C-alpha cells in the first residue's frame with residue numbers, strides 16, 4: 001500500500017490509483033463534449049449497476065443529497081411509509097418528515113423489517129415507500145423484491161437507498177419495481193466521495209411534485225441530461241465526474257457479474273472468520289433477510305471495548321468501523337466493498353484477530369485460516 005492506512009470501512013473506501021489520476025488535470029468546460037462524454041459514460045455503467053433501463057442522473061453531493069432529491073421531488077405532500085431497521089432507514093424517515101406525512105414502520109436495528117406492518121400502512125393509502133437496501137449500520141440486506149411487490153400492489157412509489165449495495169451486490173431495480181434508486185460514489189463504486197446518482201422510473205416522472213426544490217430539482221437534471229452533449233443544470237464537481245468515469249471503466253472491465261461474485265466471496269470470507277473466532281454476527285435474521293455482502297457487523301465480545309479493538313487495529317495501519325449511535329461499543333464493522341481483494345481482507349482479519357486476543361478474548365479459533373479457505377476455494 002502506498003498509503004499510510006488501509007480503510008476497511010463501509011465507505012469511504014480506497015480509491016484506485018488510476019481513478020485518482022483522472023482527477024489531476026486542468027479544468028474542462030462542463031458545457032462541452034468532453035464533460036458530456038464522461039457524464040454519459042458514467043450514466044451508462046451506472047444503469048448496469050442499478051439494474052435499470054431508466055435514465056440515471058448524477059448530483060454533486062454525497063449519498064444523502066440523492067436521498068433528499070428522491071424524497072423532495074417525489075414525496076412532497078404524500079403519505080410515506082418509511083421502513084426502518086438501522087441508521088439510514090431513520091435518515092429516510094427523517095427526510096420524509098420534512099416533505100410528507102410519514103408512517104414509520106420501525107424494527108429494532110439489525111432485525112428484519114416488519115412487512116405486515118408495511119402492508120397495513122399501504123392498505124391505509126400510503127403513496128410512497130422508502131427502504132434502505134443494504135443497511136450499513138447493522139450489516140443487514142433488506143428484501144427489496146418483496147417490498148417492491150407490496151408497493152406495486154398498492155400503486156405506491158418505491159424509493160430504495162442502494163448507497164452501499166449498488167455496484168457491489170446484485171441490484172435489479174427494474175425487476176424489483178424500484179422507482180427511485182440511489183447510490184453514493186465513495187462506497188462500492190470505489191470513487192472519491194462527493195457524488196450521488198439516482199435512477200428514476202417513468203411511473204415516478206408521472207408523479208413528480210409541482211413544488212420542487214431548486215438545486216435538487218430532478219426535472220432540471222432530466223432536461224439537461226437530454227442535451228447533446230449531456231449536461232447538468234449547474235456547475236458540477238467536474239474532477240469527481242472524471243474520477244467516476246475512470247471508476248466506471250474499471251467496473252466495465254471487471255464486469256458486473258464478476259464484481260458481485262467478488263464482493264460475495266470477500267464478505268463470505270469475513271463471515272467465516274467471525275464464525276471460527278466463535279463470535280456472533282450482529283443482525284438477527286429470518287429467511288428473506290440476509291447478511292450484507294459489502295459490510296459485516298459483529299457483536300462486540302464481552303469485556304472488549306471499542307477503543308481497545310479498533311485502537312490496536314489502527315496501530316497496525318488499518319481502519320475498521322465501530323457501531324453508530326446506540327450501537328457504539330456494542331458492535332464492530334468490517335467493510336469489504338469497492339476494489340477490495342484477498343490481501344486486504346487477510347491483513348484486516350489478522351489485525352482484528354490479534355486485537356481480540358490481546359483484549360483477552362479466550363478460546364478463539366483461527367479466523368484468518370477460515371477466511372483463507374473461502375478465498376482459496
Ligand code: PLP
Nearest residue numbers: 062063064088134136163164184
Ligand atoms: N445510506 C447508506 C446505506 C449509507 O451507508 C450511507 C453512508 O454511510 C448513506 C446513505 C449516506 O451517504 P453519505 O454519507 O454519502 O451522504
